[in-house]
Amino acid sequence: MPFEIFKQQFGDLTEYVIHETTTENRCVVIPELGGIVRQLSLRKGLTLFSVLKTPPTPAALVADTKSASELLFPFASRIPDGKYKFLGKEYQLRKNEDGGLNAIHGLVRKNHFHLDEQVIHEDNASIQLSYAIDNAEGYPFQVHFSVRYTLHADGRFELKYEAKNNGQSPCPAMFGWHPYWMLGNEDVEAWKINIPSKRLVTFNENLIPIGTEPFDMAMPALLHRKEFDNCFIVEANGPHAVTELISKNQDVTLRIEQETGEGKFNYLVVYTPPARDCVAIEALTANVDAFNTGEGLNILAPGHGIDGTITVSLT
Template identity: 90%
Template sequence: MSFEIFKQQFGDLTEYVIHDTSTENRCVVIPELGGVVRQLSLRKGLTLFSLLKTPPTPNALVADTKSASELLFPFASRIPEGKYKFLGKEYELEKNEDGGLNAIHGLVRKNHFHIDEQSVHEDHAAIQLSYSIDNAKGYPFQVHFSVRYTLHVDGRFELKYEAKNNGQAPCPTMFGWHPYWVLGNEDVEAWKINIPSKRLVTFNENLIPIGTEPFTMEMPTLLHRKEFDNCFIMDAAGPHAVTELISKNQDVTLRIQQETGEGKFNYLVVYTRPQRDCVAIEPLTANVDSFNTGDGLNILAPGHSVDGTVTVSLV
């Protein structure tokens, strides 16, 4: 059997490694730090690509405020001033964004996740983690959040989340994953991106949605001298939408496939950092500030659940 799961230390943090010994493909997860994926390495031909840019030291990872590779639940991105209205009631979340203006990126990041399951099979290995929200400040609901990471023998990495309402009242939920992607040591300027969208969200100066407009840029487009900090509405002709990050020089394409359709990943944020050292490609189940607008928001009745899958591969 070529798959294994083992523990190792990263400073004071304990990591769990899903490893395919035949290809050296691996996924490194830290349950005690919000279930964050610290490393993802996948092979294309003779080259093993390390695909995620995350802080390089344990202390830097703990102190990171940019949410590199973190799981964002029950909301992602910003809620202005942390205030929202749900089913006629007003709520106020902690304003935890740098500068203290907005609530940002949910309530599970940095928290200690429980390890529910580890499984090793001939063709895949997986680890499942979970965290329960119980009457948090500004979010007085009971929601069980879980994530399952799977590495397949054909090189696919899969992230599947599920949220279940364990409370007595309906609750709002939104999920996003926040990875920063790299392709070898090559500069961002050399890559192309293919975004499966014809419509983007327009923001005000506080990066809060104020509408939408057509997205007419020809795809794929070279990232040279192009800046993105946008939320896109996915073209959902089928059950999936695929964003591609393409390196022609290295003959490799990173494919990020998000499940689309009712309640699924129908939005996507793309962000190019000023350092030009990576590209954030962030699948979202709802629009920015959906707790106020309702755009894509999942409302879970008591006892009900929602789930969705993101799949990463190299071609």
């Protein structure tokens, strides 16, 4: 078989590698550090591109506060002052954002995930990880969260998350993935971006949503001297929406496809860090602060679940 899965050490961290031997495509996953994908390498023609930017050392990865490649559940982005109301009750989350103003990015990041399954087929290989939330501070619910990473023979990488309410009462749920994307050693100034949206979310000075406004930038847009730190409402003509990063010089396009529709990934964050060497493209199932506004929020009844898929490829 062209696929293999093996373990290796990254400092004190244990990684699991899904490797396709014909193309050298691979993804590297760290269950004990929030189940993150540390590395994703995909081939286009003669070039093997490392497309995820993450901290370069084990210590830097453990200490990272920028959420590189982290899984964000049961909420993503900010909840102001860590407070939210759900079904008439008030809850207080730990204010874990730098500066202590807000709760940010959920409850599973940096935690030790359980390795549920490793599967190798002729045309794909996958790893499934899970983490159980059980009456966490500010989130007194029981939710089983899992993620399956799959590498396909045609070069597609797939992330599928699932969340099931194992408790006795309804619970709010939102998921997002926080990868920083790069294309070789080229910096952001040379790339174009194609954002599948005609409407963006407007924020206050605390980066909390206060409304929406039209987004009418011509696409694809050259990123030279453009800065993004925006949440977009996704526009989809079918069951998926695609964001593209395009490098004309390298003749390669990175495609991030998010499943859309009821309960799926109908929001998108795009952020250009000051170093201008990568772009964060984050598919979200709900708007920022959805725990308070309800915008896109999934409410899981006892025994019920939700899932969604993000697919990454090069063309």
